[in-house]
Amino acid sequence: MSRETIEDYLFPALMLVIAIAAWEAYVRLAHVPSFLLPAPSEVMTTLIQDWSTLFASLLITLMTTFEALLAAMIGGVALALIFHLWRPLERAFFPFAVILQVTPVISIAPLLLVYLSSGEAVLVCAFLVAFFPILSNTALGLASADHNLIDLFELYGASSWQQLRLLRMPAALPYFLGGLRIGGGLSLVGAIVAEIAAGSAGSGSGLAYRIVESGFRLNIPRMFAALFLISITGILIFLFFTALTYMLLHRWHDSMRARER
Amino acid sequence: MRAEGGAGVTPLVTLRGVEKAFKSGTVALQNVDLDIRDGEFLSLLGPSGCGKSTVLRIVAGLTTISGGHVQWRGQPSLGFVFQEPTLAPWSDVFDNVWLPLRLNGVSRRDARAPVEEALANVGLTGFERAYPRELSGGMKMRVSIARALVLKPAVLLMDEPFAALDEITRAKLNDDLLSLRANLRTTIVFVTHSVYESVYLSTRICVMAPRPGRVVAEIAVDPSVVRDEEYRLGPYYADRAREASTALHAAMGASKCA
Structure with a gap:
């Protein structure tokens, strides 16, 4: 094993193991009651015991996140394209997008629950937070094609469709993927926030609802188990988009240069 | 006889009294007359800000003119090489x-x-x-x-294509460009701020002055002389380089800054 491999993978892994072991040791040695802080081993036991309930909730949260992200992706890219093709519309619509972005989603969630069912409200929240980064990044990407290349396309009499397809879209791809990575993480946050709001109102079925429910019942190990699954979900979303970005950009984009030493 | 430089033959592209003023009021070009003739290697030599790149963009139809006219003999047919490689990454x-x-x-x-x-x-x-x-x-x-x-x-327009390259690469590309031209017989218009590059490559050099941009001198370089290392060291090259250098200095002195 080379020195780099040890530094890159072994040390972080070791740190993680040490942290978990220290947690376990502290709980056992100080006799911390599990309704205050459960040991990692107890969290794992709970995870296995309550797997059917928790897994059902995980699927619901995952589906919501995925649907919201898909809608945000389609909506964000479509709107960015429309903005690009017709500038005045961008000026007209951008304030709305900004208002939606700067208003914290947690403050909208209770209102949405008035108008929508809890499932719908969660979906809309997750969509709202993921939509803006995808829209603004894609719009920026479409506007940032190399000026000399634009001249070249003009020189050869390219149609606007050719310019969009062969120049603007590939130039926007790295920006779009950046927006997607941010949006992916945020849509999970949006879904969780809305589920908690819905959970406080006594309805829901996602992972965050399980956290609220377990809190009411003082079932702290289950809270940790649900939290663990949410973290794993977030990590998986992040890894998925990092892999997708690498797959699409590693041949040509400068952001990938450091990877080939 | 090839048409190169021949009198009475309609040039490939003709610029007459071309003016270019930007919205800011800056006059980039004033009263530019220029012929691009079949088969020639024409260099536009001048200090930065003299509008030599603007002339190229006008010939390419990439920018509008505010006065005068540009006439192509037949359909415009051109290739453009920018200062940067400008490839789709x-x-x-x-x-x-x-x-x-x-x-x-x-x-x-x-x-x-x-x-x-x-x-x-x-x-x-x-x-x-x-x-x-x-x-x-x-x-x-x-x-x-x-x-x-x-x-x-029909015409290859090149806007300081080798300016960002190191000296050795540049010399190699200069030679390769010359053999390319010999093979393809393409007419080339080449923008540069290097006296030596223009004398080495060209059959004709138009020296431009800034503020406002205009053509102030024209230097012919015998197209029949072989361009190689010996040419670069010989007296003919030195004379043409001196001539171009003097014209360039006069051009820069004629404007207020230098």
Whole structure:
């Protein structure tokens, strides 16, 4: 094993193991009651015991996140394209997008629950937070094609469709993927926030609802188990988009240069 | 007799009394008369800000003029090489050179022969699948030249193409450009701020002055003299270089700054 491999993978892994072991040791040695802080081993036991309930909730949260992200992706890219093709519309619509972005989603969630069912409200929240980064990044990407290349396309009499397809879209791809990575993480946050709001109102079925429910019942190990699954979900979303970005950009984009030493 | 420089033959492109003023009020070009003649290697030599790149962009139709006129003999047919290689980073070498054909509706399959030929002309056979990022600065510039040549244009317009390259790469590309021209007989208009580069490459040099940009001197360089290392060291080259250098200094002195 080379020195780099040890530094890159072994040390972080070791740190993680040490942290978990220290947690376990502290709980056992100080006799911390599990309704205050459960040991990692107890969290794992709970995870296995309550797997059917928790897994059902995980699927619901995952589906919501995925649907919201898909809608945000389609909506964000479509709107960015429309903005690009017709500038005045961008000026007209951008304030709305900004208002939606700067208003914290947690403050909208209770209102949405008035108008929508809890499932719908969660979906809309997750969509709202993921939509803006995808829209603004894609719009920026479409506007940032190399000026000399634009001249070249003009020189050869390219149609606007050719310019969009062969120049603007590939130039926007790295920006779009950046927006997607941010949006992916945020849509999970949006879904969780809305589920908690819905959970406080006594309805829901996602992972965050399980956290609220377990809190009411003082079932702290289950809270940790649900939290663990949410973290794993977030990590998986992040890894998925990092892999997708690498797959699409590693041949040509400068952001990938450091990877080939 | 070839038409090169011949009197009475309609030039390929004629610029008469061309003016260019920007919205800011800056006059970039004033009363520019210029002929681009068949088969010549014309250099536009001048300090930065004299509008030599603007002349090139006007000939290419990339910018409008505020006065005078530009006349092509027949349909405009040109290739353009920018100061930067300006390649699409997401496309490999083949796809970059294919671009001008593709924009004219030529399929990848039909483009294979002309693209291969253009790449062979710049010495890049075998690099079809490489991405711009994997190439050196000189190689990127070669791809850019291949792309400009793939439609076999009547005129190749080059805007300080080798300015960003190191001296050795630059000398090599200069020689390769000359042999390319000998093979293809393409007319070339070459913008540069280097006296030596212009004397080494050109058959005619137009010296431009800034503020407002205009052509102030014209130097002919005998096209029949072989351009090689011996030429670079000989008295004829030295004389032309002195002539161009003097004209350039006069041009810069004529404007208020220098």
